[in-house]
Amino acid sequence: FQDIVVPDGLNLVDNAHESHSNENASYRMGHFVYTGSTRREEAVTYVRQRMPQHSWVLVADDAVDENTNRLRFVRGYYSAEYKFTRMDGRMQMVVDYRTDYTSR
Numbered sequence: 001f002q003d004i005v006v007p008d009g010l011n012l013v014d015n016a017h018e019s020h021s022n023e024n025a026s027y028r029m030g031h032f033v034y035t036g037s038t039r040r041e042e043a044v045t046y047v048r049q050r051m052p053q054h055s056w057v058l059v060a061d062d063a064v065d066e067n068t069n070r071l072r073f074v075r076g077y078y079s080a081e082y083k084f085t086r087m088d089g090r091m092q093m094v095v096d097y098r099t100d101y102t103s104r
Contacts, residue, residue: 004080005050009038010093021097028078030097040086043093044069047082056080077101 006012012019013033021030048058051073060072060081071082083094 003054003056003075004032004095004097005047005054006034007038007043007046007093010034010036010043010091026077027099028097029099030095032095032097034093034095035090038091040067040069040084040091043091044071044082044084047071051080 011034013035018033019031021032022028048061048071051058051071054075056073056075058071059074060070062070064070064083067086069084071084073080073082077099079098079100081096081098083096085092085094
C-alpha cells in the first residue's frame with residue numbers, strides 16, 4: 001500500500017508468501033515482512049517521523065524488550081502496526097495493516 005512507509009535498507013520478503021495483502025473497495029489487509037541491515041533505532045525513528053506525514057496518528061509506542069519495538073498507527077478505519085526486531089545480526093520489520101469498521 002502506498003500510505004505506509006519503509007525505511008531505506010529494508011527489502012520486502014516475498015519468496016515463500018511471508019508477505020501478502022488483499023484490497024477490495026475500502027477493505028484492506030496486509031502482512032508485510034521486511035529485512036535488512038538498517039539499525040533498529042533508526043528504522044523506528046524514521047517510521048515515527050514519516051507516518052504522520054501520511055495522516056497516520058501514533059497511538060502506541062512500546063519497547064517490548066531490548067531487541068523489539070512496536071508502533072501502532074490509526075487513520076480512520078485503518079490501523080498499521082509496525083514491529084521492529086533485531087535478530088541474528090539483521091533487522092526485521094513486520095507491518096500488519098488492517099481495516100476495522102467497528103472503530104467508528
